[in-house]
Amino acid sequence: MTAPAAIARSPRRLAIAPALLPWCGLGVLTVLCLLLKTELPWLVNFPKQWTLPLASYINAVTDAVVAVIQPGFRALSALLDAPMRGARLALAWLPWPAVMLAVAALALKSSGERLAIFALATLAYILLAGYWPQSMNTLALVLLAVPISTVLGFLLGVLGYARPRLRPVLNGALDLMQTVPAFAYLIPLLLLFGFGPVVGLIASAIYATPPTVRNTMLGLDRVPAAISEAGLMSGCTRRQQFWQVEVPTALPQLLVGFNQTTMAALSMVIVAAIIGGFEDIGWEVLSSMRKAEFGQSILSGLVIALLAILIDRLTIGFAKPPETGPTRAMRWMTPRRLVLSLAVALALAIVIRLVAPGATFLPETALRTEMGGVNQWLLGIVRDYAWFFDGVRNTVLYCLLLPMRVGISGAATPAIWGFALSPTMAAVYFVLVLAVAGLAMRRFGAREALVVLAAGVILYTGFLGLPWPDFILAVALLAGQVAGYRLGLFALAGFALILVNGLWPQLVQSLYLCTLAVLLCLLIGGSLGVWAAHSDRVSRILKPICDALQTMPQFVFLIPALMFFKVGEFTALIAIMLYAIVPPIRYVEHGLRHVRADVVEAVEQMGATPLQTLLQAKLPLALPVVMLGLNQTIMAALSMLAIAALVGTRDLGQAVYVALGKADAGMGLIAGLSIAFLAILADRLIQAAVARSTAA
Incomplete structure (x- = not known):
């Protein structure tokens, strides 16, 4: 290469990409804010006199509206109370031998003899543990909530399928229904319907509706055009084509939605117990936790977990037949024999009750x-x-939680770490951060160097010490560059709304707790996923564990954490991690197992070690799938905030829970929408990043 060519090329190496110029400006603004935050404390702590009384306005409107429409909703509550009592009495009337026979027959038809044995063992445990009446009351709630959710979800899904223009609005509503904590919309339900089991029924039905809506639209969208055209050519009317061609073709996906709806309704049983509990399993778990009776908590929590696994396997067995085909027991249990078995179970119940x-x-x-x-x-x-x-x-509190919350500058005190952070130590820290950033710049590029610098600043100041203007602008800029200016404006508006309503400290607490939980889940769960992807034995061991963790209601995760570590942020962190660790395990394993074999063989033939093959070939190719796992992990962590509020957090979930106790609809709605905003923002960001990675 000639000297002029080298001279001409050198400026390109030092040039900064245009997309990074706003980040450089933001970095300068961050430094100025950190230098001035002592003189201008409002840069970190938003003044209370600047907040807007939006919650009071919402409460005023809510009180006026509720006073007008409350009688109609109370009448609806009385109307729903009759089938609720009827379902409870019917299930209480059925003797347990008849129930076991009916469930065993359904299990044989669904998945074969293994599920039948598991079903009998589960019901026997419930019987011997002494929770049979409570379990029947819980099933009464589920059996009434699921049909309501299924019918409503199917109608909304058909509407979204038939009217594509309404789909963005419908998807936005579904996102809110799935991300707003249940405690938030329990407040208006309590005001409208009053206190009692019917409120739990309605809350469960609302919470369980979105899966049916999404699966209905997905199933109908996936009906092949050739099948639809064949129906038209056969002379079907539009109604006949829909009911006799499209719906039967989409039935497997609709059954998947039914499975997810059933599990969502079951996961609400403890939440329903909080606002209208009667003698059911949710109430048993809640009362035993309040009394610190850990033995009863484990027994009743295990009942919910086993019921959830049993119902999940029953419904998914009908939705998705085994890939290897039906077993001998499934073929033996024909529809006619199934109906006969259920009739025998009913006859047995009648005979027992007559005798x-x-x-x-x-x-x-x-x-x-x-x-x-x-x-x-x-x-x-x-x-x-x-x-x-x-x-x-x-150890975790003082070495991990506290430094992330208040920063190294706040944690390095004689009372916590045994020493105070001197100016020399701070200078050495920032020199090390700059050195690591320089290495990242040399090895990867300017983007990675900026990430290192941002991480170094956050670790030093902590989430509580970050100036709010820098944080809001950083997230809005990231959203704008990754997913477009609309998401950037959405991020800016959402954080501004949280700020002016006085929820910024709670937001920061939520962000730091969820960030730490997600990072630990990715580290631990991702490692287990990599191990399972390379070992069939580990995969077989992890599969039932993940199934159990994924089907357990959220409250159950509080029991072991509360038993061993009492209340506090560490207990909340453990509960969030137990609930959110399944997605990284499953998605990392799935992504690595489905990497193209020819690419892996080519890399291995080039002399790469197993570690090099994993880091330089498999993980980059599996990155889109891993990113989807990250998305699900974030969703799970945010959904646990309101549940973790029961063990002593001070975040947005605690704000929702306190608002529920005070029947403060305004603050509950704002705090709930704040959690939903974080979930939707993270979802859209990751989806856009996955789309870019896939396109690249």
Whole structure:
């Protein structure tokens, strides 16, 4: 290369991409804000006198509207109360042998003899544990909520399919329904319907509707054009084509939606117990947690988990037949034999009730009555090994949680770390950050160097010490560059709304807790996913564990965390991680297992080691799938905020929970919409990033 050519090329190496120029300007603004935050404290702490009383305005409107329409909703509540009581009485009337026979027949038809054995074992455990009446009351709630959700969801899905122009509005409403915490929309439901089991029924039906809507639109969209054209050529009218051609073709996807709707309704049983509990499993879990009866909490929580797994396997078995084909037991259980088995179960119930009308046939001494010794034993373990549990909690709290919340500058005090951060130490820290950023610049580029600098600043100041103008502008700029100016404006408006309503401290608490939980889930879950992708034995071991974690209601995750680590942010972190760790395991394994084999073979033939093949070939090719797992992890972490508020957090979830206790519809709505805004923003950002990565 000649000297003029080298001279001509050198400026290109030093040139900064135009997209990075706004980030450089934002970096300068950040430095100025950090230097001036002592003199201008409003840069970090938004003044209370600048907040808007939007919650009061919403409460005023809500009170006026509720006073007018409340009688109609109370009448609807009384109307729904009759089938609720009827379902409870019907299930209570059925003796347990008849229920076991009917469920075993359904399990045989759904997935074969293994599920039938599991179903009988689950029902036997519920019976011996002493939670049979409570389980039947829970099933009454689910059996009434699921048909309401299914019919409503199917109608909305057909509307979205038939009217494409309405689909953006419908998708936005579904996003809100799936991301706003249940506690937030329980407040207006309580004001309209009053306190009682019907409120839990309606809340469960609302929460469980979106899966049916989405799967209905997806199933109808995927009907092949050739099948539709064949229906038209056969002389079908539009109505006949829809009901006799399109709906049967989309039926497998509709059944998947039914499965997801059923699981969503079941996951609401404890939330329903909070605002209108009666003698059901959700109420048992909630009351035992409040009394610190960990033995009963584990027993009742295991009942919910087993019921969730059983219902999931039953419904998904009808929705998706086994890939290897039906088993011998499934073929034996023909539709005619299934109907006959259900008829025999009903006849058995009638005979038992005629012979012994007043008998309960329940064990006199159940496991729940013998849990006093177990409670003392568990409390003894917590007491005897308190040094270990407290050590784990304090280590994570002081070395990880606290530095992320208040920063190294706030954590480095004699009371916490044993020393104070001197100016020299701070200078050494920033020199190291600049050195790492320089290495990133040399190895990867300017974009990665800016990421290192941003991480170094956040780690030093903590989330609570970040100036809010810099944070809002940074997220809006990121959203604008990744997904377009509309998402950038959406981010700007959403954060501004949170800011002026006085919820910025709660937002920062939510962000730091969810960020840490997501990072740890990606680290631990991603490692397990990589291991499972390269080992069939590990994959087989992890699959039932992931199935159990994915089907358990959210409240159940609080039981072990609360038992060993008491209340606090660390307990909330453990509960969030238990709920959000499944997506990275599943998506990383799925992505790595489906990397093109010829690409992997080509890399290995070039002499790459297994680690090089993983880092330089498999993970980059599986990145779009891994990013989808990241999306699901963020959604799960945000959805657990309101649940984790029960163990002592101070975030947006706690604001929603406090608003529920005060019946403050305004603050509950604003805090709930704030969580929904974070979830929707993260979803749109990751979807845009995945689309770019796939296109590249």
